Amino acid sequence: MKRTISVSTRLRPSAWLAGSSAAALALPLIAIASPAGAQVASPAPAAAAESDTRYDDNREITVTGSRLRTGFTAPTPVTAIGDAQIESRALNTVAELNYEIPQLRINQNIGRSSEPVGQNVADLRALGSARTLLLLDGRRLAATSPFGGIDTNIFPVSLINGVEVVTGGASAAYGSDAVAGVINFSIDKNFEGLKVDASYGQSKYDDFHRPVISAAAGKSFLDDRLHVTVAGDFFRNTGQTRVASRPWGRRNSVLFNNLGYTPTNGQTKNFIADGATFSRMTFGGLIVAPATSPLYGIQFGPNGTPQPFVYGNRINTVFQLGGQGDSIEDEGNIMPRITRYSGYGRLSYEASDSLSFWSELLWSRVEVQSDLAPNYDSGTLTIRRDNAFLPTSIRDIMTANNIPSFSFGRMNLEDGFSENNSVTRAMRYAAGAEGKFGDGWSWDAFVQRSDNRFRQESVNNRIQANWFAGVDSVISPLTGQPVCRINADASTANDNPACVPINVFGVGSISQAALDWYRGTSFYAAKMRQNAAGLNVAGTPFATWAGDVSLAFGGEYRRETINSVSDAVSLVSGWRSINQQPFSGKLNVKEVYAEVGVPLAKDARFAKSLELNGAIRYADYSSSGGVTTWKVGLNYSPISDIRFRGTLSRDIRAANINELFSGRNQVINTIVDPRDNVANFVTQLTGGNPALDPEKADTKAVGVVLQPGFVPGLSVSLDYYSIKIKDAITSVPAQTIVDNCLKLGIDSFCPFVELDGAGKISRVTATLINTQTVKTSGVDFEAAYRRPVEWFGQSDGTIGARLLVTYVHDLKLTTSGVTIDYVGDLATDYSGQPRWKANFDLTYAGGPLKLGAYVRYIGSGKFRSFYIDDVDLPADQNHVKGRAYVDLSAAYKITDAIELYGKIDNLFNNAPPIIPNNIVQPTVSNSQMFDKIGRFYVAGVRLKL
Structure with missing residues (x-):
């Protein structure tokens, strides 16, 4: 029975080996640069191979770089990671693969409350x-949240046997969304036997724990014609780690908005400061x-x-x-x-x-x-002179000075920390x-159906109308007890017998009844459904003089x-x-679609080979009509x-459903008014736009692949890329x-931009538009x-080294003639990318022992790429130093069936750079x-039968 394993070129092993100077290599299955310019898997030698029936010589190699299946080398750069690399790195989640490929941007939401917290989505370039x-076994996945995007946390790691990344436009071959590229996760559909992987991870600080267990089983019946595969994963990280548990997180650092700035006084608009506390609220009220x-x-x-x-x-807003004040920054989550x-199950016949x-x-x-800051009012509450709970001494001052009311700030610790919890269920x-x-x-x-569910809850949220009604309390003339003003005034139209008066003066003053x-x-809940069907045909209709x-x-x-x-309150x-x-x-x-590969020359005087590749696709969208994409290589x-x-x-x-139809969502964040450099909390509205047109991108890529015969085992590739997107769909910050x-x-x-009666910014609408x-x-390298290595004169295993480097020349967004380059922008959660990123792996595999050392480098950059040094931020603070992380791994087979392994991530416990924001928490x-957990230890055991 022929087995199929996905890697990065559409050549059969025999065809590749016949023409490769690296054919003498004998390796475990692991990604290396191929003559296709992608990554290719080489079969392991008898001495180093694992007793795994998946890796037989009859397997067929396929890839996402092209839909052509025979006798063709794709011109599109592809990077791949094999299952041996996944094992050697002891990767427990698909999200961790983001660290292995420099072209991928780390993109896990760890705190934006308006989106699914914890969601990890793939983001190329x-x-x-x-x-x-994003593809799983070459087929699309449905969105896992109504906000768009596919959470890679849903994938079962136990059966992933390879990941291929096409780092360039591929819409002609694979359709809409493949503007930056394609990522295909391959499932081992023909696994035979039983394997179990159990591990436990713990941080140096003993406050972040990660138990993981995965298992897979496969069996063939009816003379290998019927095959059954099942798999399951369990993963948990304890999370919720306080930032103050780390030495770098105990300084109460903030991005301080400088109200004293003027264009001529030599100060900067902002600066990073330690020891910040609230200026307009306290836990007991101010x-x-x-x-x-x-x-x-x-x-x-x-x-x-x-x-x-x-x-x-x-002081700012x-x-x-200095002085005296409160802060909740220490409680912030890492x-x-x-x-x-x-779980996964497959039946094939x-x-x-x-x-x-x-x-x-x-x-x-x-x-x-995930928890967030408690409910608060930063100097925005109004307290009247007749408030039922106002201390007599304060009321006397107000009476003496004819003060009818004052502004008041308070953080309600009684409310408990808010929680942003979500559950995602995916079914395909x-x-x-x-x-x-x-x-x-x-x-x-194929035919395919996806039924996904998403539910998000904000626990300990505050109903504003109830809060303001309860705070505005008076002494009832009938009972002499505190009551809500709405129940004591002359109007009966606004009465609400359920209203509870709220005492906001002093820590712990709010009663349980008021809470x-x-x-x-x-809450917010959504159902996402996708029905799909497809047909693909491939072959060789005829031959030219070259093949x-x-x-x-x-x-x-x-x-x-x-x-x-x-819920009903959210609706209003x-x-x-x-x-x-x-x-x-x-x-x-x-x-x-159609794709063709045409050989133009083979073993000629001027060319060992010359091949032309072309693809075209026509797509008709119900939302925006027909569009044609094409590729020539x-x-x-x-x-x-x-x-x-x-x-x-x-x-x-083309715009997705969320971008087209989502309603206006509300978030509250700080906005700096450039007219006076004052930061205030402003309501921001985001939402969809049914008039969005499809984006159009022009992609160019040129490169060279070297496999010198005089250096057996060496493969090198260098590629330049350029992507320009017109009518880009985006929400301008x-x-x-x-x-x-x-x-x-x-x-x-x-x-x-909406202004209130006093001319202050009251609301900003940031709905999606087609920008310019x-x-x-940039360049990828x-x-x-x-190479095989010998110990004591005998062949014992292999040593391998791999270097991946990406250089980003520009990353520009132009809107209405205004251009911002986000290269080196390291402070934002959603926009920037370092100019340089690199990964270096050094591995040894021989007999029962495997060793690995890995270096991940994130280049230096700026707090904000568009900040002007010594104007928006001091030059030394606007520069952010890069980081290099060193990880080590080891595995040892104590029997043919049992392997023990361990790893240390962030060996030197490198702290992240201090690049704070100016929100309440x-x-x-x-x-x-950058890594925030610190040194992290993992120990585990693998069982294979």
Whole structure:
């Protein structure tokens, strides 16, 4: 029975070995640079091979780089990771693969409450996850949240036997979304036997724990014609680790907005400061009336006792430096808590040598818990003179000075920390058939259905109307007891007998009855469904003077729907935060494609080989109509040791359902008004736009692949890429909208900025639009060297080294003539990418022992790439140093069936750079690119039978 394993070129092993100078290599299955310019797997020698029936000489090699299946070398760069590499790195989640491929941007949401916390999506070239097409066994996955994107946490790691990354546009071959590239995760569909992998991880600080167990079993029946495979995973990280548990996280660092800045006084608009506390609220309450008021700076201590508040020497609208104040920064999370369960089952039947059938089921459940700041009012509450709980001494001052009310700030520790919890359930059913006909032709067809569920809850949220009604309390003239004003005034239309008066003076003053009145749980739930069917045919219709012409063609149909609901309070935007708005939407697409590979020369005087590749696809979207994509590629080898390659393509991405139909969602964040450099909390609205047009991207790539025969085992590739996206679908950041309108005077942005009666920014609308262009370019470099080694005169194993480097020249977003280059922007969660990233692996495998050393480098950059040194931020603070992380791994087989292994990540316990933000609970290291856990130990055992 022939086995199939996905790697990175569409050559059969015999064809590859016949023409490769690296054919003498004898390696375990692991990614190395191939003559196709991608990564290829070489079979292991008898001495080093594992007793695994998957790796037999009859396997067929396929790839995502092209749909052509025979006799063709794809000109598109592809990087691959084999299952041996996954094992040697002891990777427990697909998300960890982000660290292995420099072109991938680390993209796990660890705190943005308006999106699924904990979700990890694939993002090539930092162009956004929506522009990276994600496949599982060559077929699309449905969105796992209504916000768009596919959470890679849902994949079962136990059966993943390879990952291929096409680092360039591939829409002509694979359809919409493949603007930045394609990532295909391959499942070992024909696994034989039983394997169990159990491990336990623990941080140096003994506060972050990660138990993992995975298992897979496979068995053939009926003379190997019927095959059954099942697998399951359990993964948990304890998460919720306090930032103050790390030495670098104990300084109360914030991005301090400098109210004293003027263009001529030599100060900067912002600076990073330690020891920050709140300037406009305390845990017991703080009066923040104008400084001329006799009430200014009075706080409330135990039992509501008035006390003086000592202000610092630097104050802004959120924080102060020096003086006396409160902070919750120490309680900030490093990571959310994630628990994952996943299962997979597959049944295949080989009816004949030319026809087989299969069916499969993928199920996953991911639970995420994360806490956020308690409910607060940063100097925005209004307290009237007749408030029922106001201390008599304060009321006397107000009466004497004819002060009817004052502004008040308080953080409600009584509420408990808010929680942002979510559950994602993914279910994918699929069935299909594949076969052969004629002379070398093959076909495959499938039908697939995905039913995904998502639910997000915000626990300990606050109903604003109830809160304000309860805070505005008075003494009832009838009972002499505190009551809500709405129940004591002359109007009966606003009465609410359930209203509970709230005492906000002093820590712990809020009663349980009051908490029950205004505190609650908001929710948002969605169902995402995708139905798909496809047919692919490939073969060699005829030959030229240089060899067989390869042809592939086919079509696909998809229908996607999203239906979501939210609670009644959210519908009227009544909660203090989140207020997700429900929406429903659907779209369908019909696609047809063709791809051809034409050999133009072979063993000629001027060329060892010359091949032309072309592809075209037409897609008809119900939302935006028809669009055509295409690709042209060329391979040229003057000699067998060198190959030049290049591609030119037009790629597209149509808006997804969320981008088209999502309702307006509300978040509250700080916005700096460029007119006075004052930061205030501003409501920001985001949402979809049904008028969005498809993006169009022009991609160019040229490269060279070297495999010198005089250095057996060495493979090197160098590729230049350029991607320019027109009519890019994006939500312009709210701060950018404000700056473009109020600072640069660009009128097209001003309708999105709302001012209140006092001229202050009250709301910013940042809905999705087709902006002008997004452009990125750079260079990728790969080198791999593997050789057998001898100990004491006998062949014992192999030593391998691999280097992956990516250099980003530019990463620009242009909107209404304003261009921002995000290269080196390390502070943002969603935009930037270092100019340099690199991975270096050094491995040894021989007999029962495997050893590995790995270095991951993240280059230096800026706090904000668009900040002006010594204007927006001091130059030394705007520069962020890079980091190099060293990991070690080891494994030893104590029997043929049992292997013990362990690893140490971040061996030198490198701390992340301090790049905070200026929100109420600042993130001390506001970047996902750097490790925050610290040194991490993993020990495990593998059982294979």
